Amino acid sequence: MTVSINGTAHPLPGDPRTTLLDFLRHDLHLTGTKKGCDHGQCGACTVIVNGMRINSCLTLAAMHDGDEVTTIEGLGTPDDPSALQKAFVEHDGYQCGYCTPGQICAATAMLEEIANGWPSDATGDLEGSVDATDEEIRERMSGNLCRCGAYANIVAAIRETAAGTSAKEGAA
CATH class of the missing domain: 3.10.20.30 (Beta-grasp domain)
Known part of the structure; x- marks a missing residue:
């Protein structure tokens, strides 16, 4: 086994x-x-x-x-982080960092759920496409708690990754 x-x-x-x-x-x-x-x-x-x-x-x-x-x-290494890991750093989507690995694993799988069109409780139209709106991200990430309260930054990092751009790429 x-x-x-x-x-x-x-x-x-x-x-x-x-x-x-x-x-x-x-x-x-x-x-x-x-x-x-x-x-x-x-x-x-x-x-x-x-x-x-x-x-x-x-x-x-x-x-x-x-x-x-x-x-x-x-998902990534310090020398070669995933896009989501980069976005968490760029958006300061962590404070103490304790919950960050679970947040990033959950968000990685959540982005696949959205890409596959799986609806959540926050999805407005069950027949249409699913978008990575702030409400959709917050609903899907509700099982991952951050005692430091970095939620706004976590949502921003996930939203940016879902859009396929990073803050650094957008500024270039």
Whole structure:
């Protein structure tokens, strides 16, 4: 039984009670994924599994045999950050930074949801296209809390990424 983490296959832990979060942090030493509330209420532990965002504290690692898991470490590096990571820096979409990995993983998957036309509770027309409006972004990111209150900057970073431009490119 194996799981692919950021493109690398890993054997699942021997203890079937190990959460995906603890497997990532303690067994694989991928500490970008944070343990916040450990109850699925804060979103700090958000990772992407088979293209869907999940709270890794609420799932057992053993449930992910054959799955593709992407953590913040798999989205970009300090030398080559993703467009969303760049936008978070440009817009100061973090303060203490604790929730940032979960915010970025959730936003990455959320942008795919919008690109695929999946409606949310904030989507006005279920038959039309879905746009990355501020209201749509706020609704879809409501499961990811930021105790520092950087929400306006987080929304701006996501909106910019959805538009496909960065503040630096726009100023050039």
